[in-house]
Amino acid sequence: MSKGTLFDKVWDLHTVGTLPSGQTQLLIGLHLIHEVTSPQAFAMLRERGLKVLFPERTVATVDHIVPTTNQARPFVDALAEEMMQALEQNCQKNGITFHNIGSGNQGIVHVIAPEQGLTQPGMTIACGDSHTSTHGAFGAIAFGIGTSQVRDVLASQSLALSKLKVRKIEVNGTLKPGVYAKDVILHIIRTLGVKGGVGYAYEYAGTTFEQMNMEERMTVCNMSIEGGARCGYINPDQVTYAYLKGRDFAPKGADWDKAVAWWDSIKSDADAEYDDVVVFDAADIPPTVTWGITPGQGIGINQFVPSAEQLPEEDRQIAEEAYVYMDLTPGQPILGTKVDVCFIGSCTNGRISDLREAAKVAKGRHVAQGVKAFVVPGSERVKQQAEAEGLDKIFQAAGFEWREPGCSMCLAMNPDKLQGRQLSASSSNRNFKGRQGSASGRTLLMSPAMVAAAAVKGEVFDVRELLN
Numbered sequence: 094m095s096k097g098t099l100f101d102k103v104w105d106l107h108t109v110g111t112l113p114s115g116q117t118q119l120l121i122g123l124h125l126i127h128e129v130t131s132p133q134a135f136a137m138l139r140e141r142g143l144k145v146l147f148p149e150r151t152v153a154t155v156d157h158i159v160p161t162t163n164q165a166r167p168f169v170d171a172l173a174e175e176m177m178q179a180l181e182q183n184c185q186k187n188g189i190t191f192h193n194i195g196s197g198n199q200g201i202v203h204v205i206a207p208e209q210g211l212t213q214p215g216m217t218i219a220c221g222d223s224h225t226s227t228h229g230a231f232g233a234i235a236f237g238i239g240t241s242q243v244r245d246v247l248a249s250q251s252l253a254l255s256k257l258k259v260r261k262i263e264v265n266g267t268l269k270p271g272v273y274a275k276d277v278i279l280h281i282i283r284t285l286g287v288k289g290g291v292g293y294a295y296e297y298a299g300t301t302f303e304q305m306n307m308e309e310r311m312t313v314c315n316m317s318i319e320g321g322a323r324c325g326y327i328n329p330d331q332v333t334y335a336y337l338k339g340r341d342f343a344p345k346g347a348d349w350d351k352a353v354a355w356w357d358s359i360k361s362d363a364d365a366e367y368d369d370v371v372v373f374d375a376a377d378i379p380p381t382v383t384w385g386i387t388p389g390q391g392i393g394i395n396q397f398v399p400s401a402e403q404l405p406e407e408d409r410q411i412a413e414e415a416y417v418y419m420d421l422t423p424g425q426p427i428l429g430t431k432v433d434v435c436f437i438g439s440c441t442n443g444r445i446s447d448l449r450e451a452a453k454v455a456k457g458r459h460v461a462q463g464v465k466a467f468v469v470p471g472s473e474r475v476k477q478q479a480e481a482e483g484l485d486k487i488f489q490a491a492g493f494e495w496r497e498p499g500c501s502m503c504l505a506m507n508p509d510k511l512q513g514r515q516l517s518a519s520s521s522n523r524n525f526k527g528r529q530g531s532a533s534g535r536t537l538l539m540s541p542a543m544v545a546a547a548a549v550k551g552e553v554f555d556v557r558e559l560l561n
Contacts, residue, residue: 098361099215099328100259100294103234106359107217109251116253122216124151124246125202126189128158129506130221132179134243135187143248145187150250152211153184154192156201157506161469161496164194173507187247200472200498203227203440207311208474210340214329214356219246224440224522226317229326230310231333232356234294236324257294257323258368264301266375271557273450274309275442275520275540277301279381279391282320285371286408287389290322293368296361297327301375307336308444315441316522319388328360380556382427383524383538385415390524391538394555398425418526419535420514427553430537433515435466435548436529437541438496439503442520443471447541448479451520452487454545454559460492461551467494469501469509493548505530518547 109118126134131153138145145151158173168174184191192198198205203224206212214232218225221243228235242252262281282289295317302310310327317325334353337343344352379393390412392399398416400423401409416423421430437443437451448468460466468488470476476498479485485495502509503521510530511517517529517536524536537553546556 098259098296098365098367099232099326099359100234100257100296101365102359103215103217104256106215112253114253116255118251119217119254120251121219121246122150123206123211123218124250125206125218125220125222125225126151126153126180126243127202127220127222128155128176128180130240130243131183132176133240134221134247135179135183137241137244138247141248145189145247147250148188151189151247152192152206153180153189154199154202154205155180155194156498157500157504159194159497159499160508161499161501162508164497170508197473197477200470200475201440201443201500203311203315204443204471204475207231207307208340208472210337210343213337213343213352214333215359219252223318224315226322226324227311227315227440229314229317229324230307231337232326232329232359234324234326237318258292259296260290260293260322260369260371261296261298261367262371262373263299264297264373264375265299266301267304268301268375268378271380271542271555271560272378273540273542274305274312276378276381277375278313278316279383279388279538280378281373282316282389283381283391284373285320287319287387288321290317290320293322295320295322295325296367297325298361299372302327303330303332305332306446307332308446311444312441312447316388319522329356380540380543382543382553383536384419384421384427385412386418386524386526387411387415388522388524388538390415392427394428394543394553396427398423398427400424427537428555430553431516432464432518432537432547432552434502434511434517435460435464435544436469436502436509436517436519436521437467437493437544438469438471438501439519439521440471440500441522442541443469443475445475445478447520448475448484449482451541451545452484454542454556455491455493455549456487458491458549458559460548464548464551465494466492466548467496467509469496470498472498491549502529504528510534518544518553520544
């Protein structure tokens with residue numbers, strides 16, 4: 094095995110050849126599809142008379158358009174029903190495994206693949222969804238791709254890609270109570286910028302990530318794309334292996350030992366060379382909240398909305414735009430900002446550990462008057478586990494709505510949408526203008542525990558005060 098980073102090793106092992114363009118033709122080990130970016134890709138195959146080359150390497154689910162309240166078919170939304178039928182038919186015709194609603198395995202694509210053990214170290218993974226970087230938590234190289242690339246993977250099981258540079262992001266130390274993986278990645282993006290990772294893969298290293306469980310690592314890798322990186326990953330270790338062991342698609346018996354030995358061999362070498370290295374101290378990371386219209390516009394809970402003069406010149410114009418859109422003034426505290434809607438869920442923070450942390454805050458308290466708060470599990474398995482632990486009862490007793498699995502209000506391609514100028518405290522990944530379903534709706538990104546704190550207080554609140 095060549096010396097170098099995990100990224101270099103996995104890339105080299107999956108290289109089919111070099112194309113005339115200079116790009117690499119890269120074999121894709123696992124292709125995940127959903128209802129939004131696949132119908133046009135299948136249509137393009139039909140137009141060319143092409144078949145799906147390796148249907149057994151493609152796995153489908155439905156997540157973006159599913160309602161989280163009434164899931165009866167046909168869906169009320171005719172377009173959603175049309176997309177659903179297209180996915181069902183395309184999977185059936187092409188022999189692709191489809192995790193439909195009610196199968197027990199349906200959920201957000203980046204939640205179901207890890208929980209079933211489909212996502213494994215050393216893999217190349219592609220999906221027509223920008224947050225595919227999530228799977229890098231396992232030491233996989235995972236890319237979000239566009240519709241024409243979904244077509245390419247279906248037809249050839251490979252992609253034309255330019256090789257990335259690798260930036261090592263090291264975070265060391267123990268996070269303070271009330272500071273979570275979501276705060277870590279928001280802090281990194283805030284520091285390096287939303288374009289800081291363009292042309293890079295991010296390797297997350299250091300004692301802080303080593304101490305994280307797999308779900309926390311997924312949260313960090315999930316938002317790599319928001320920092321401009323094409324993918325983000327963490328080297329596999331005993332935490333990875335303990336999570337994977339015994340899962341549906343994990344190797345069994347003697348194959349397991351062989352797999353672990355191989356996974357160990359692909360880790361970045363101690364003397365691996367990086368294109369860039371950035372180091373953070375975990376002690377410097379506070380509970381972090383976005384104030385603006387990009388994930389990079391974030392501040393610590395006790396900080397103030399920055400003035401344009403305090404920002405790098407290239408960030409000033411979008412800051413001015415954000416003040417107007419968000420109705421915030423430079424110099425005002427983010428603490429105490431009134432919220433209308435509180436959403437816990439998404440591929441960033443809809444896993445069981447996220448719900449447990451939010452439930453700790455909600456327990457024995459009640460959602461503030463005039464606030465709509467709801468919890469959307471990331472998958473049918475997460476929902477089942479949460480209900481077995483009684484988390485649904487804790488949330489409902491506190492005045493939260495308990496919903497069916499789906500992407501929900503992360504991007505609002507379903508009935509869960511903000512209305513008018515409503516301001517949302519959200520555990521999702523994007524605070525772009527109009528992202529949560531209203532052209533003028535506003536989003537503040539934060540950890541699930543912070544969303545729960547905002548829900549019970551009716552305003553942006555420091556969760557640490559509720560955890561003491």
